[in-house]
Amino acid sequence: MKGxxxxxxxxxxxxxxxxxxxxxxxxxxxxxxxxxxxxxxxxKKLNYKVDKNASNLRTQQSSTLALLLFEDPxxxxxxxxxxxxxxxGSITRACAKEGYDLLVSFQSTSSDWHADYEDxxxxxxxxxxxxxxxxxxxxxxxxLLDNHTKFVCWGATVDNRPDLTVSCDNYGGGVLAAKxxxxxxxxxxxxxxxxSDHSPEFFARFKGFRDTLKAKGIEVSDRKMxxxxxxxxxxxxxxxxxxxxxxxxxxxxxxxxxxxxxxIKALQEAGVRVPHDVHVVGFDNIAAAGYVSPSLTTxxxxxxxxxQMLVDNLLTLIRGEAVTSTLLPPKLIIxxxxx
Amino acid sequence: MKGxxxxxxxxxxxxxxxxxxxxxxxxxxxxxxxxxxxxxxxxKKLNYKVDKNASNLRTQQSSTLALLLFEDPxxxxxxxxxxxxxxxGSITRACAKEGYDLLVSFQSTSSDWHADYEDxxxxxxxxxxxxxxxxxxxxxxxxLLDNHTKFVCWGATVDNRPDLTVSCDNYGGGVLAAKxxxxxxxxxxxxxxxxSDHSPEFFARFKGFRDTLKAKGIEVSDRKMxxxxxxxxxxxxxxxxxxxxxxxxxxxxxxxxxxxxxxIKALQEAGVRVPHDVHVVGFDNIAAAGYVSPSLTTxxxxxxxxxQMLVDNLLTLIRGEAVTSTLLPPKLIIxxxxx
DNA sequence: ATACAGTCTGACACCGGTGTCATAATGTCG
DNA sequence: CGACATTATGACACCGGTGTCAGACTGTAT
Numbered sequence: 097m098k099g100x101x102x103x104x105x106x107x108x109x110x111x112x113x114x115x116x117x118x119x120x121x122x123x124x125x126x127x128x129x130x131x132x133x134x135x136x137x138x139x140k141k142l143n144y145k146v147d148k149n150a151s152n153l154r155t156q157q158s159s160t161l162a163l164l165l166f167e168d169p170x171x172x173x174x175x176x177x178x179x180x181x182x183x184x185g186s187i188t189r190a191c192a193k194e195g196y197d198l199l200v201s202f203q204s205t206s207s208d209w210h211a212d213y214e215d216x217x218x219x220x221x222x223x224x225x226x227x228x229x230x231x232x233x234x235x236x237x238x239x240l241l242d243n244h245t246k247f248v249c250w251g252a253t254v255d256n257r258p259d260l261t262v263s264c265d266n267y268g269g270g271v272l273a274a275k276x277x278x279x280x281x282x283x284x285x286x287x288x289x290x291x292s293d294h295s296p297e298f299f300a301r302f303k304g305f306r307d308t309l310k311a312k313g314i315e316v317s318d319r320k321m322x323x324x325x326x327x328x329x330x331x332x333x334x335x336x337x338x339x340x341x342x343x344x345x346x347x348x349x350x351x352x353x354x355x356x357x358x359x360i361k362a363l364q365e366a367g368v369r370v371p372h373d374v375h376v377v378g379f380d381n382i383a384a385a386g387y388v389s390p391s392l393t394t395x396x397x398x399x400x401x402x403x404q405m406l407v408d409n410l411l412t413l414i415r416g417e418a419v420t421s422t423l424l425p426p427k428l429i430i431x432x433x434x435x
Numbered sequence: 436m437k438g439x440x441x442x443x444x445x446x447x448x449x450x451x452x453x454x455x456x457x458x459x460x461x462x463x464x465x466x467x468x469x470x471x472x473x474x475x476x477x478x479k480k481l482n483y484k485v486d487k488n489a490s491n492l493r494t495q496q497s498s499t500l501a502l503l504l505f506e507d508p509x510x511x512x513x514x515x516x517x518x519x520x521x522x523x524g525s526i527t528r529a530c531a532k533e534g535y536d537l538l539v540s541f542q543s544t545s546s547d548w549h550a551d552y553e554d555x556x557x558x559x560x561x562x563x564x565x566x567x568x569x570x571x572x573x574x575x576x577x578x579l580l581d582n583h584t585k586f587v588c589w590g591a592t593v594d595n596r597p598d599l600t601v602s603c604d605n606y607g608g609g610v611l612a613a614k615x616x617x618x619x620x621x622x623x624x625x626x627x628x629x630x631s632d633h634s635p636e637f638f639a640r641f642k643g644f645r646d647t648l649k650a651k652g653i654e655v656s657d658r659k660m661x662x663x664x665x666x667x668x669x670x671x672x673x674x675x676x677x678x679x680x681x682x683x684x685x686x687x688x689x690x691x692x693x694x695x696x697x698x699i700k701a702l703q704e705a706g707v708r709v710p711h712d713v714h715v716v717g718f719d720n721i722a723a724a725g726y727v728s729p730s731l732t733t734x735x736x737x738x739x740x741x742x743q744m745l746v747d748n749l750l751t752l753i754r755g756e757a758v759t760s761t762l763l764p765p766k767l768i769i770x771x772x773x774x
Numbered sequence: 775a776t777a778c779a780g781t782c783t784g785a786c787a788c789c790g791g792t793g794t795c796a797t798a799a800t801g802t803c804g
Numbered sequence: 805c806g807a808c809a810t811t812a813t814g815a816c817a818c819c820g821g822t823g824t825c826a827g828a829c830t831g832t833a834t
Contacts, residue, residue: 100554102820111693113784118822128782143582145554149497150820153789154487160538176524182525188541197557200539201501202527215439215484217790283681334690343642357726381518387696391726452814457792467812489790492819500784598823 101142109138110224123145127186147258152217161191161410162199162219166226177326177354179399180225183250186403187223194407196220221246221410248410250402251297258412258421262405266297269395269426273349273377276393276428278312279435282347282375285309286320286336288359289351295325298351301395305349321344324355331358334375341368346374347434353394354380354383360388360433375434390432398424444635448477460485465517491556500530500749501538501558515541516665516693517721518736519564522589525742526562532752535559553584560585560768581623587749589741590636597760599752601744605636608734609643611717612655612688615732615767617651619774621686621714625649625659625700628690629674634664637690640734644688660686663694670697672734678705680731684772692717692733699772714773729771734753737763 103121107114112131120127127135138144152158163179184200191198199219203226213219217364222240224247237254240247249258255261266279277285287305290298306316313336320343321383322334331350339362348363350356356378360370378385379395401424409419439629442460446453459466459474464475478485492496504519523539530537538558542565552558561579563586579586584659588601593599604631616624626644629637645655659682668710670689677684678701687702689695695717699709711717718723720735741763748758 103821113786114821115823116783117784118820122822126782131486131782135643143554145551147492148555148557148806149488149492153486153492153791153820154822156789160490176520178517178520179515180522181515181520184539185520185541189537198634199540200523200527200537202524204532211486216487217439218487356793384723384726387723387726387728397817399601443790453791454793454815455813457790458813461792465812468811486790489819490792492821493792495819703781 099173100147101344102138102147103146105142105146106135106138106144109142110135119412130328134428138296141232146170152171156217157220158197158217159195160197160199160219160415161221161223161407162201162213163187163223163225164213165200166224167202171288178258178384179326179352179380179397180400182382185189185401187225187406188403190296190407195413198406205208215243215249216313221248221414223247223410224249224252226250226252229373246410248406248413250406253296256376259409259419262402262422263297263424264397264402264426265423266303266426268299268400269350269397271308273301273379274305274308276377276430276434277347277349277375278309280347280375280390282434283309283314284345285316285347285349286322286338286343286345287316287349287351288322288324288331288355289327289349290323293350301349301351303418311331319343324358326352326354327424328358328361330352331355333358334361335362336366339363339368342366347372347377349379350376351381353380353382356392356394357388357435360390360392371433377434381429385429386431386434393431393434396427396428396429398427437768439484439486440483440671444481444482445474445477448481449474456689457495461735495556496559496691497536497556498534499536499538499558500560500562500746501540501552501554502526502562502564505537505563505567506541511572514597517723518665518719518738520690521721521738522564522742525739526564526745527742528744529743533577535746535750538595547554554582555585560587560753562745562749563588564587565589565590565591569624585749585752587745587752589745590601592635598748598758601741601748601761602636602763603736603741603765605639605765606643608718608736609645609767611643611767612640612645612718613644613647614770615716616686616688616706616714616774617648619686620716621773622648622651622652623679623684624655624662624686624688625682625684625764626655626688626689626690627661627663627670627677627694629662630660631662634690640688640690658682663690663697665691667693667700670694671701672697674701674704678702678707687713687715689715689717692719692721692731695731695733696723696727699729710772710774717771720768725770726769727772732770732773733768735766737766 103114103117107117107389111270116127117135122141167168189196205217214222236256249261251263287302289433291302309316322338324330348359350359356376360376363370368374381394383416385392385394405422409422412419442453442456445455455466456474459471460478463510487696504518527537553561558562565690571625573594588600590602630641646657661677663669664672687698688700699715702709702713717731720733724731724733744761751758
């Protein structure tokens, strides 16, 4: 036997037609039980596997989803945002559970992601994962919509299509962080992240935080805010600039754990004690949050559930059914950095 | 225009045959420059993308690699070994660089991984990633060999086929760890990992470690060894059992960083100071190694290079050429846990 | 015996490309 | 002008399955 066995080979050995083999292997009720058993047996002996390309071509679907990861570029390309990695894990498992394969692809935020995975029938739908909105992000999403490409987004919203987004309740997370600091009587708060709508997720976290303090009559002044993207380095430098500007605060809310970790490092280097002098709260609950010293209080996003919802919603869309906007509840994890 | 455009649609608009369209799109030198331009233009306008299934079916290859991740089962399924995640990142990037797609799949170690990705023409080759050897691992690899499936392994060896393995020089890494502890005059060493050939990678690390100490006339007694799989929890409990047995040591070598992190926790809980009382050295250099307190001295595996080599070697095999066994040099990263 | 429903199977078109072969059109040279 | 190489194109089989349709066969009611 040269090359791989085909359904014709099985047909030959079983003494039936290829059509019958195809039906038997898919357990069609049309075939006789005895025939079905014989075909399965021979298939197993020949180590036969259905050719996915032929099958997909005929049925016009691929049983495959594509995960497109958009990342802020970092100096060290091999380091991936741990939060996304965690999502990747849960998405992979969710796909497996639903019997779908997963194609993974990193997209440089600058590059022209043609997102041709679905057009080329490599995948039935796309999962878009990444912070914020990049150059042309919305217009590219619009192209996807125009092409009737099925996709769901994590975090970032799609104009007029809230149903395509699965996201953590970032605003609610910001509220949790603020309430916790109010409980701890630490209301002279700084914020590090991106308080513009350039990065919608970070902005929502900030708004929830700010609004909650405001309700208590406390303002977060512009002086106490610094921009950062979600890397340790960026958080470190943003915090240093606050310190250099002689900004005073007794609590700090970071838009992500990586930022918070960088912030703690900058604070400690400046001789500021955490949590004694400054309470720090992060966002995401990445693994490292439990390892840093002091361990980091943070707002947890349930990545397991998130991955499951992304896959579920996408599959629903692919089936042509409607989905509703999905907002996942955040949860405060209190650790040493704020007590 | 309902549905997606096909090459026939383009042929129609361009006033040429479908054959010519196919050739033009692949920039065959056979087609006239002017025709080629017109076809490309129309294709772009129609948002045409080659149907991968049709193309793959005809050419009998998929431009896709499959990554199969084997993990020791943990209680929290969503947490993936960070070292593997790091590998995943570098493999993804390496694939993209070579113009290949990547299918990612988690395999429960217990489940029957038919590894049918290649048989079903979903992927041209497999990358196997996981510690150690599981039930039937070698026999399953043998099945792959029998089926002429192209694959490469990380770490674990394949009987009689060293060329199919890309791996860190685990033995050399163990040597580095031992030499470092000798330099620090901490030679009363414990080892936590798996000092049996059940887990070949861990065993090699141990051998390099043990042999180096032995050359200095120092024995690592069985009493000072405890088994653990690569989780923080497992490292924690293994260390507690050493402490409970009243085993004395002033240095500890852990077969992985996760084990080391669990070990440090157990030591600290028992009132043992790290590094003052016990020096700790890990293996992998996962991100958390830099975050824990004290930060962890460890043997770094170059995951970027490893991912690249895995992909390169696999592609070489797919081209039908020979590859040689690949061993990557480890590097010692000295941090606070050993000084 | 005839009609008819139910069960099972084979023939065949089809999915959308790719590769081969034949051939038309044009140019070149003796 | 005929022989021949060169260039550009179309026709067509093919990859390996899936879905439709027709029909053979069996059993049961009329």
